[in-house]
Amino acid sequence: MTYYGNRLEFAGDVIERWESLELGATCRSRTTDSQGVKVEFTLSNIQRLEPDPALFEIPPGYTPAKVVNRRKNAPRQWQFNQGQLNRVQ
DSSP states (O other): OOEEEEEEEETTEEEEEEEETTTTEEEEEEEEOTTOOEEEEEOOSOOOOOOOGGGGSOOTTOOOOOOOOTTTTSOOOEEEETTEEEEOO
């Protein structure tokens, strides 16, 4: 795999990140804030295999939930008109 990384510093924070172009994912990142708090993330145990087809099967007894769009009939509270945002009563 090919990795590339960068280091960015601003406002006392340091962000380092290594990404894989092949995976399209961040494989490792390390952030240190201005107070010295460190957060590290490492992607490991990467297996480039086809996923198990069972993961995409619908479980027995599953029934879709009814989706209710509550906003569809909700009163309009704001209106944008001629560059102005106005509250509608």
